[in-house]
Amino acid sequence: MRKRNDAFKFLHHFIVLMEGQAIGFGQYYCCADAEEEWYGEVQLNEIYSIDYLIGEEAQLGKGFGTGIVGLLTEAVFQKNNSKRIICSAGT
Numbered sequence: 001m002r003k004r005n006d007a008f009k010f011l012h013h014f015i016v017l018m019e020g021q022a023i024g025f026g027q028y029y030c031c032a033d034a035e036e037e038w039y040g041e042v043q044l045n046e047i048y049s050i051d052y053l054i055g056e057e058a059q060l061g062k063g064f065g066t067g068i069v070g071l072l073t074e075a076v077f078q079k080n081n082s083k084r085i086i087c088s089a090g091t
Helices: 064-079
Strands: 012-018 021-030 047-054 084-086
Touching: 012 064, 021 064, 047 064
Parallel strands: 047 084
Antiparallel strands: 012 021, 021 047
């Protein structure tokens, strides 16, 4: 969070709340703006990546991840000149 207006200003990040309590986060970014290598040999213009995390174990398996992915996807396609979303199957 310290560098959110500096080195990480390309990230669009959100806190996930349930009844006013933070239970996780989500973020999206244009792949051309990130300095990562996992994308492989793809054209990065107009391609975005999304990430999310449910941080409260009690909230796992309740469909919140599906909802977060849906909201992030909607945000990417509505607010940006995006053509595709790609994700890493990280742990």
